[in-house]
Amino acid sequence: IIDDRLIRDLTHCLERPGVLAEAEAYDLATIVWTYGSLEYLDTGLMGTLTERLRQPDVLAALNAWSISNVVWGIARLGIGDRALMSSLAARGLQQLHEFTAQGVANILWGFAQMGVDEPRFVQGLLRHVMVGGVLDAFSPQGVTNTLWALAVFDSVEDEVLAALVARAQMFGPLGPAELNQLHQVLLHIRLNADRLPLTRQTVQSLGRPLAVQAERSFTSSPTRPSALQRGVSDILRGMGIEVQEEVFLEEAG
Template sequence: RAEAMDPITERLVDDAFRESLNAWDVSNIAWGLAQLQVRDEAVLEAVAQAAARLAPGLTTQGIGNTAWAFATLGTEHLELMEALASQAMRSDVLPRFKPQELSNVAWAFATLGTQNEALMAALAEHILEANMLHRFKAQELSSTAWAFASMGISDPALMRGLSTAAIEPDTGRRFSAQSIANLAWAFAMLGIPDVTLLETLSARMMRYDTIHSAKPQEVSSLAWAFAHLGVRDAKLLNALAERMISRNVIKQATAPTMANMAWAFATLRVPHEALMRVLARRVMLPDVMADLESQHLVNIAWAYATLELRHVPLMMALADQAMERHMLPTFTPQGLSSLCWAFAKLNIHHQLLMSTLAREVMQKRVLTELTAQGVANLFWAYAKLRFRSQKLLGCLMGRIMQPGMLDTLTPQGTANVIWAFAKLEVYNAEVMATLSEHVVRTAWLFGAQGVANIAWAFASLATRDDALMSALASRSRDVDVLEAFTAQGLAVTSW
């Protein structure tokens, strides 16, 4: 019990007592403090200093336990971590590491966000050269993969080795839901679309005992990983959705967990209505809504809009939360653009929200960081909702006309900007001329919808541009565009 440690913790801050300890003593004390969740700053500082001083005498188990302890307590002590790394990399120490000790060290440095590329490279090299992976347990494989991915370290040879070891049947039988989720998450974070591994992890997660033991975080992490890699596994996604909406699971789901789940299903275009309905109901709970960070809020709104699920009560609740004074400054430029797009996509008119977001967009910190696609989405959203603000439009026009911006805009984005001008009945000769020149140069990239929208916009604004119309006419005769025209698109273009 933690209270039983009080006499001991009192002695730990005594210099003379600490001087009597050896490396093994300090390692055991750190481990005990972590097990009992003792977070007394003075005590941890004293133990960290002692451990750093005695690090040259630590065994591999001592290194692993000490690193694990401070990571578990969320206490980063740079001097200690540097001392542990130096000891771990010694030529007479590194070969003695066991799989669990290695994974503990990697996990600890990643959990604390303590960057030490030399240490991670040494660990990876030793794991491979000593052919250790066949001895790694499931948790050790997943923890190691998670650690490297969390630190953004991509070691192709190590990741191949981890994948091969994880696919082996005798290893797979011991995989928990957490190990499966962490391993998939790691490969997704590093952008490694290992299809065989993902298929194996999918099959393991769908085992009855595994899926029914999965926690909300594990469910959403696995869904996120598959979505991030663009892998649409319908059976797995359905199993994950059913697990998430079960009563004992959804009531434990946190705001970030639900945001990731919604984002994953929307990214893969899987409209699981029961899941989205349950997620909406829980997100709208006051305590959950209050925990939403701006990116979570944006991801949820974007997900429902992408899936075209018009849940008005949810969107109104998200709007109220977005307008909280503490929330507005935390939105990224992309986040503001995506939030506006979501309300427009669902055709939900919220005058106060759009006015508030417009003011935020016009802030220098946002406007100067908006991408061309972000500007295009804002143009489209405000035009779709018929929200007219000359000041906002002026700011957006100024941004999109900056050198090089149009060259980074997608054809659809270009068409949306031009369409927005016509929809809002806004005409600026210089801007329209520049946009026209851009379209003429890139006409071969536009699809049927883009051709129709641009032609309609220039005609609606009574703007004659022979070069533009000639380029659009030529593009509309191309087989791929001609066959893609809807009846309405063809009629609009002809008009």
């Protein structure tokens, strides 16, 4: 539950002259992550934050943890800042070995949400997953977030996808969010079966019941619009335009 008055007061304090200018890179990343967690978008504050994060001295001070939190927070808020994402990717390439499984999942999910294309960084993260001992540290949500992101990227990295699918099988019953993502991943694998022989073989070991369960979860779950989508919808409604936020096509799942 968000205390609107408290968050407004916090925003007002952060917007005071000099406050963000004196903040360390770690603190800036934490602020972005916090607002992303709350899905509380203040365009003025976020504009100041992203401008500060683009400054060379701040970028150079960002560690892997901070990079993943900034990407995740900005994606949650629906902010489109390709220049910042490109700068964060360049910084991330310098410290690939420092990313945790959660950090990898946060970045790939965030990039997929925003439609960010940073292939060198993404490939570097995937290599890190396979050889850096990261794979076994993925949580259920982390592995399905990563699989979903690769499906969005239309990835055909067969070895990586197969390893992530195998990791997903190691967990107990998956929750609705994970099942919904898994359904979309299975669709991607089905559409690219010829290019994903190893992944296809791994998926077959999942068994049909799990695939059916994932499909049922996906088709029965209400969608949750992003902060950006809600903001656009509110503006259109304010203009007197009727907005239909989702259309369900049964044949597409």
